[in-house]
Amino acid sequence: MHFASPRDAIAHHVGVVHQERNLIPRFSVAENIHLEQLGAHVLRPVDYAELNRQARRWLETLNLDVDPATPVSQLSVAKMQLVEIAKALSLQSKVLLLDEPTASLTSSETDTLFGILRQLRDSGASLVFVSHKLEEVQEICDRVTVLRDGANACESRPMEGLGRPELVRLMIGRSEGGGTWRKRDTSGNPPVLELRQVATALGHRDIDLTVRRGEIVGLYGLVGAGRTELAKSIMGQFPVTAGTVLIEAKPVRIGSVAEAIHQHRLGYVSEDRKGEGLILPHSVLGNAGVPIWRRLAGLFGSLSDGAVRRAVLPFIQKLEVKTPSLSQTVGNLSGGNQQKISVAKWLAAGVKLLIVDEPSVGIDIKTKAYLHDLLRELADAGTAILVITSDMPEMVALADRIMVMDAYRVRGEVANTGVYADVSQRIMNLIHRAEERREAEPA
Amino acid sequence: MTSHDAPIAAGPQGDSLERDQNTLRSSFFLTNEFGLILLIVLFTVGFGAAASGFLSPFNLFTLGRTAAVNIMIGLSMMVVIVTGGLNLAVGAIGVSAAMFCGYLIEGLGLPWPIALLGGLALGAALGFVNGWTVVRTGLHSFIITLATMSIFFGVMIFLTRAESYRALPPVFASFGKMKILAYFSPLLIVTLIAALALSWLYRRTVLGREMLAAGARPEAAELSGIRVGRVFILCHMLSGVLAGIAALMLVARNGAAIPAMAGQLGQDWLLPAFLGPVLGGTLLQGGKASVLGTCLGAFLVTMLTSGLLLLQLGEFWIQSFLGLLLLLAVLVDKARRTYLARRNLA
Numbered sequence: 001m002h003f004a005s006p007r008d009a010i011a012h013h014v015g016v017v018h019q020e021r022n023l024i025p026r027f028s029v030a031e032n033i034h035l036e037q038l039g040a041h042v043l044r045p046v047d048y049a050e051l052n053r054q055a056r057r058w059l060e061t062l063n064l065d066v067d068p069a070t071p072v073s074q075l076s077v078a079k080m081q082l083v084e085i086a087k088a089l090s091l092q093s094k095v096l097l098l099d100e101p102t103a104s105l106t107s108s109e110t111d112t113l114f115g116i117l118r119q120l121r122d123s124g125a126s127l128v129f130v131s132h133k134l135e136e137v138q139e140i141c142d143r144v145t146v147l148r149d150g151a152n153a154c155e156s157r158p159m160e161g162l163g164r165p166e167l168v169r170l171m172i173g174r175s176e177g178g179g180t181w182r183k184r185d186t187s188g189n190p191p192v193l194e195l196r197q198v199a200t201a202l203g204h205r206d207i208d209l210t211v212r213r214g215e216i217v218g219l220y221g222l223v224g225a226g227r228t229e230l231a232k233s234i235m236g237q238f239p240v241t242a243g244t245v246l247i248e249a250k251p252v253r254i255g256s257v258a259e260a261i262h263q264h265r266l267g268y269v270s271e272d273r274k275g276e277g278l279i280l281p282h283s284v285l286g287n288a289g290v291p292i293w294r295r296l297a298g299l300f301g302s303l304s305d306g307a308v309r310r311a312v313l314p315f316i317q318k319l320e321v322k323t324p325s326l327s328q329t330v331g332n333l334s335g336g337n338q339q340k341i342s343v344a345k346w347l348a349a350g351v352k353l354l355i356v357d358e359p360s361v362g363i364d365i366k367t368k369a370y371l372h373d374l375l376r377e378l379a380d381a382g383t384a385i386l387v388i389t390s391d392m393p394e395m396v397a398l399a400d401r402i403m404v405m406d407a408y409r410v411r412g413e414v415a416n417t418g419v420y421a422d423v424s425q426r427i428m429n430l431i432h433r434a435e436e437r438r439e440a441e442p443a
Numbered sequence: 444m445t446s447h448d449a450p451i452a453a454g455p456q457g458d459s460l461e462r463d464q465n466t467l468r469s470s471f472f473l474t475n476e477f478g479l480i481l482l483i484v485l486f487t488v489g490f491g492a493a494a495s496g497f498l499s500p501f502n503l504f505t506l507g508r509t510a511a512v513n514i515m516i517g518l519s520m521m522v523v524i525v526t527g528g529l530n531l532a533v534g535a536i537g538v539s540a541a542m543f544c545g546y547l548i549e550g551l552g553l554p555w556p557i558a559l560l561g562g563l564a565l566g567a568a569l570g571f572v573n574g575w576t577v578v579r580t581g582l583h584s585f586i587i588t589l590a591t592m593s594i595f596f597g598v599m600i601f602l603t604r605a606e607s608y609r610a611l612p613p614v615f616a617s618f619g620k621m622k623i624l625a626y627f628s629p630l631l632i633v634t635l636i637a638a639l640a641l642s643w644l645y646r647r648t649v650l651g652r653e654m655l656a657a658g659a660r661p662e663a664a665e666l667s668g669i670r671v672g673r674v675f676i677l678c679h680m681l682s683g684v685l686a687g688i689a690a691l692m693l694v695a696r697n698g699a700a701i702p703a704m705a706g707q708l709g710q711d712w713l714l715p716a717f718l719g720p721v722l723g724g725t726l727l728q729g730g731k732a733s734v735l736g737t738c739l740g741a742f743l744v745t746m747l748t749s750g751l752l753l754l755q756l757g758e759f760w761i762q763s764f765l766g767l768l769l770l771l772a773v774l775v776d777k778a779r780r781t782y783l784a785r786r787n788l789a
Contacts, residue, residue: 276660277666280660281660297648297649
């Protein structure tokens with residue numbers, strides 16, 4: 001079997017729920033669900049009543065209470081995800097591929113989804129569940145195929161009797177190593193970044209946040225909680241509209257990212273490495289040196305490769321970036337090495353505060369453990385670190401304190417005890433309470 | 444990719460730098476620039492044999508003079524293509540700058556060096572208008588410069604009443620007619636200086652690096668501390684200045700500032716403006732510039748035009764031919780990039 005196009009695959013009853021949103025925001029829920037069928041008869045007018053009726057049936061299957069005529073852009077991210085699943089179901093798929101479907105779901109929504117997936121399985125559908133969350137794979141899957149470096153590390157092994165250590169071994173080719181969380185007391189250190197009652201142009205309200213010297217503060221929330229947006233507002237990309245931002249106890253107004261980097265020594269590792277983090281078509285040297293170019297400039301803004309190389313090479317070496325040379329195009333390196341360069345860039349710039357957004361997106365477990373060690377080491381050396389991640393185990397492994405965000409507000413703080421079950425429970429409680437409160441009061 | 448997975452040499456820092464340069468040298472034969480040089484040599488031999496008078500001192504002199512202007516036009520487009528945009532108003536800006544220079548001399552009686560600077564300043568100012576509007580509106584430079592092309596040209600025609608400035612100081616005309624060693628126009632020296640300055644800009648200055656970085660991936664550049672908006676505006680201003688220089692070179696050649704010297708709306712410049720950079724391997728997506736390539740590309744185009752004219756091919760055929768060449772160059776470039784991408788990822 002070989003599919004000539006996605007359309008061909010759909011015709012053979014293969015449905016896909018993509019990791020990235022694949023909905024048209026201005027179209028209604030019903031239109032999006034039936035997107036593939038809308039164009040089947042070019043000249044026949046669309047029967048919207050029928051369309052909505054059909055859509056309602058799929059929404060009911062998923063226990064999703066939305067009017068099919070609502071434009072998708074008005075839904076929450078979690079509901080969009082469910083619409084996406086409804087869309088795949090409506091194609092009567094016999095094979096359903098789900099690529100990281102739980103990235104934006106709360107644990108209760110995930111439970112609902114898993115219930116539906118089990119029903120589908122029992123009714124005879126085949127499901128492929130792609131995920132990097134081992135807990136979920138262990139919970140929902142019957143058999144597992146592990147991919148490592150683009151090849152099968154194991155093929156369709158029964159999940160039964162396969163524990164986490166064995167899964168990890170298959171993923172990284174050796175057992176899970178690396179340092180683990182340890183208690184660090186930084187409460188006496190002076191704060192590097194303080195936000196007091198900050199509001200932003202993107203919709204954040206009453207944000208209070210402190211990151212001290214040598215501290216690792218986690219920012220947890222579901223996709224769409226406004227964490228990345230808060231980070232970018234701190235970096236000066238979007239304006240702060242109310243409240244006070246203090247850097248090392250001095251109130252500041254950061255008007256641009258350039259100011260944040262050059263004057264206040266802040267750094268931001270983007271979650272979107274390929275789009276915003278790195279300049280893929282440029283070289284390793286061309287990427288790692290960007291934030292310090294201005295500092296290294298000589299007469300008439302001249303800049304020599306040698307100077308950049310001298311400033312950057314120690315950090316590229318320290319992070320053991322695997323590249324044939326510094327002139328190698330970054331786009332040709334592996335995800336893990338790309339991420340190391342994104343971090344090395346800020347080490348070379350000597351930042352006081354480093355914001356790391358989803359540090360382990362698209363990198364292997366080995367590099368992940370390495371990056372965790374590195375971040376701890378950086379914090380021990382005095383850098384203030386703000387970590388944004390949706391990966392709860394990662395959060396528990398890294399953070400000293402965890403700020404929980406929901407709907408562009410900070411909903412509370414959880415001190416990390418290093419005990420996964422305890423910390424994750426308290427975080428999810430905060431999020432549920434926030435959601436209930438949000439649904440009680442109309443927007 | 445696994446073959447690349449060797450840790451970087453931790454030894455003396457000079458080692459891997461030298462190795463980089465060696466690989467650069469050996470792969471020069473695969474570059475656009477080398478291909479262009481090969482074509483230029485081939486066509487020189489071909490035209491020299493087929494078209495009588497192609498290698499005569501006079502033809503080579505006029506060829507060089509036209510090439511100097513065309514290269515400058517190509518460079519003025521290249522500096523904006525670097526941002527991933529384009530500047531359709533190069534011709535309109537150039538002619539406006541030249542006419543302003545003529546006005547400063549004839550209308551206000553200013554000395555010519557000041558008038559030259561005034562013309563270039565207007566070029567920069569009009570470039571600023573383009574850049575500022577593109578950055579502020581977030582629209583593609585295609586639509587913005589299409590609009591400003593008409594605006595600039597229309598206002599210029601209105602203000603000058605479409606009259607030429609013909610009573611310019613003789614220094615202009617004599618510079619245009621001057622010959623160095625019987626073959627070369629001093630205009631080539633102006634172009635050479637501009638090209639060297641641009642090479643230095645992109646290779647050896649923070650601003651040039653920032654232009655390339657911002658052009659390749661504006662979002663990433665912004666988050667790395669580059670003021671992308673400001674850098675893009677500077678690119679457009681630079682384009683305006685270079686367009687102004689190109690037009691002033693034409694003034695020297697013609698001995699007068701003529702509103703129609705770049706055709707209606709300055710459109711006559713568009714084909715050479717794109718041909719140079721595209722043939723030369725400047726990426727239309729931005730982020731990569733080849734100054735040498737642009738020079739060679741523009742030179743090749745000028746040579747082809749001259750040779751074909753000598754072979755008595757009609758002017759219109761030559762226009763069609765150049766259009767075809769542009770299309771071909773874009774296709775070859777696309778194929779080359781696909782090939783390189785495959786080979787790198789394989």
